[in-house]
Amino acid sequence: MNENNKFDVVGTNIAEKATMIWNVADMLRGPFKPHEYGLIILPMTVVKRFHDCLLSTHKAVLEKYEEVKKFAVIDGFLTTASQYQFYNISKYTFDSLLADPENIEANFRDYLNGFSANVQDVLSKFDFDNIIRRMVESNTLYLVIKEFNSQKGYLGPDKISAVDCGYIFEDLVKRFSESFGEEAGAHFTSRDIIYLMTDLLLSDADLSKGGNVTVYDMAMGTSQMLSCMEERIQELNTEIGVTCFGQEFNPSTFAIAKADMMIRGGDPNNMRFGDTLSEDQFSGYQFQYIISNPPFGIDWKREKAAVEAEAKKGDLGRFAPGLPKISDGQQLFVLNGLSKLAPNGKMAIIQNGSPLFSGDAGSGPSEIRRYILENDWLDAIVQLGTDMFMNTGISTYIWICSKDKPLHRTGKVQLIDASHCYEARRKSIGTKRNDITDQCRDLIVKAYGAFENDAVYGDKEGIYCQSKIFDTEEFGYQKIVVEQPHRDENGEIVIKKGKPVADISLRDTENVPLTEDIKEYFKREVLPYAPEAWIDEKKTKKGYEIPMTRYFYEYQAPEPVEEIAVRLHELELEIQSSLDTLFGGE
Incomplete structure (x- = not known):
């Protein structure tokens, strides 16, 4: 399969999965405004991805935790057991959370607190603690967890690769941004x-x-x-x-x-x-x-x-x-x-x-x-x-x-x-x-x-x-300042300290390409038109620009006048014919 077809297939599959996840928002209508849906769906998607990745090693992690929980440093043991850079030492899974709906909030918080510190950092950026409180108040926490635990909410690595999961995240962020009115x-x-x-x-x-x-x-x-x-x-x-x-x-x-x-x-x-x-x-x-x-x-x-x-x-x-x-x-x-x-x-x-x-x-x-x-x-x-x-x-x-x-x-x-x-x-x-x-x-x-x-x-x-x-x-140039002499009422050049005084109103600048000699450029481009001009060398500055459009500009010859006239005449005939048809019956 070539790259484009692969991209299209992946894109279609991931869009479908992202749409199913986003549709969890159906149960949020009322307690949450549309631009708030992502505040729940994004962190829940991350949590469920973590959950499904860790599910197969959950028992091994709990057993290892019991062995090492009194050690000063335990992270290495637990990441080895989980086979990921993160782990969860809570006894709960989404299945067991749903089995006890009366204690869903306490148990879900226990589950989240069981994650390793690097996951805690992720969740803190979502302000997830506050979101959970709002879901509890609106009686939607259990329903959201149940929806994410359904077959359509499954995000395990055996079904969704790391690359595909990245696509899902992208798609959900895009939907969240659009609902927020962001770009x-x-x-x-x-x-x-x-x-x-x-x-x-x-x-x-x-x-x-x-x-x-x-x-x-x-x-x-x-x-x-x-x-x-x-x-x-x-x-x-x-x-x-x-x-x-x-x-x-x-x-x-x-x-x-x-x-x-x-x-x-x-x-x-x-x-x-x-x-x-x-x-x-x-x-x-x-x-x-x-x-x-x-x-x-x-x-x-x-x-x-x-x-x-x-x-x-x-x-x-x-x-x-x-x-x-x-x-x-x-x-x-x-x-x-x-x-x-x-x-x-x-x-x-x-x-x-x-x-x-x-x-x-x-x-x-x-x-x-x-x-x-x-x-x-x-x-x-x-x-x-x-x-x-x-x-x-x-x-x-x-x-x-x-x-x-x-x-x-x-x-x-x-x-x-x-x-x-x-x-x-x-x-x-x-x-x-x-x-x-x-x-x-x-x-x-x-x-x-x-x-x-x-x-x-x-x-x-x-x-x-x-x-x-x-x-x-x-791409470089020297920007030179070109001065011309100031003249008095009699048209004479004003001299001060043996040098002509510059007329500010006649001051001009020229950009001389670095590939050219300034004096030669000045002699060729300025002196023929201003023979008394000089360069104020103290004000010369080097600059760089990359005029890309100019380098690739291609002259397009305008349409010949004769062809334009023919086209206009044809349009006039069409308009007249339409008017005759419109008013011909009167």
Whole structure:
């Protein structure tokens, strides 16, 4: 079965399972408002997944607990017995809870308290204690547990794989977000985009030697980028160990990410809660791969004090090169990623268009671009088509940054226009109307690997992408300030301290490409039109921008006037014919 068919089948099956779980909300109507359903369904889904995973080893865990309960440290014994990174020492299961409806609250709390500390951390992020109280008050706790214990609520690993469970979590978070009126796409990225990112990251990787690799997502949502990256790496070599790390600021999605990691057998301590910009949970860490879709178009006012304090640390902090405008913090995530990228590391990060060109020479955004380009860390940028994400229809870009470029890519940047490389969906999800299919992904990855200038992959009449190669310095320029003399009432040049005084009203600026000599440019482009002008060299600043749209612009000749006239005449005849038909009977 090819990737697309596999994706469709999985997607259908998981959507059905998620729908059945979400339908538990039917019994919540009245005591709970629609936007509150997820407050119950999300944590209950996590608890039931834990329950069903532990069911087969429940007896062994209880026996082991009786043996070791007086020991100072018991976690290792119990996780070995449970065969997971978590365990539960309560005597209850969902079956025995339902057998005693009169004591459902006390027994359910006993069951939850029996979980290991890492599960307690997950449940605390859901504020589950308060939710249980409300279910008790509305007489819905027993009914909800009963529904989750039915066949349709079964989430055991023999029926639902770890990957499939991740899909279920994603689907439920999306439904919860929509019921809340939130933008669902703020919490996760669709799989077609993630698989493109993973394949770009791994296209030139040598994973034949085995060993262990580290992967980090600084805005992990429900952690599906991490699980996809792990899946892709192990498809290439099952002998490779993959250690995932992630940080997330949204409590419920963090809880799901941590639960997902525990269920997949990873280290749940690597899933950390907090604001990445102001509460970095991985200071001093370095990672081989970074994959992330951080928020863009979001201000960083809340983090302003912490970010500015870190910027003052200079090279000891993450934000030394510069700070973007307060209304858009996405470049701060790029700097965070670069600060954690290992010497052989590679990062794929999604951004909108503003980091390509916003900010004048010397501004924070331009200085960040300068920092990346002058260190030769920008490997490639892939422009995606519009309507690719669930919460925005705008054009987006995947930046590929590498601290260990191969020799043939050194000093170069590859730009790939993949805005025509998609297929329309039969049914849109939010604003996501287009997909990157297998064929599309293969074209883009092929273009990236071939590293050819002015090359087209695919059919320009249909699905295709285009590659261009540039020297890094081609994105740079020197912004010069051009002055002209001020004249007095008699038209004479005003002189002060032996030099002409500048007329501020005539002041102008020019952007001189780094590839050109300033004096030659000035002589050619300015002096013929302003022979008395000069450059104020103290004000010269270096800037960088990546005008991607301009590089891929193709002139489209306008329709000939004669053809337009013929078309207008035909329209006039049609309109007249319609009017004659309408009023002909009068």
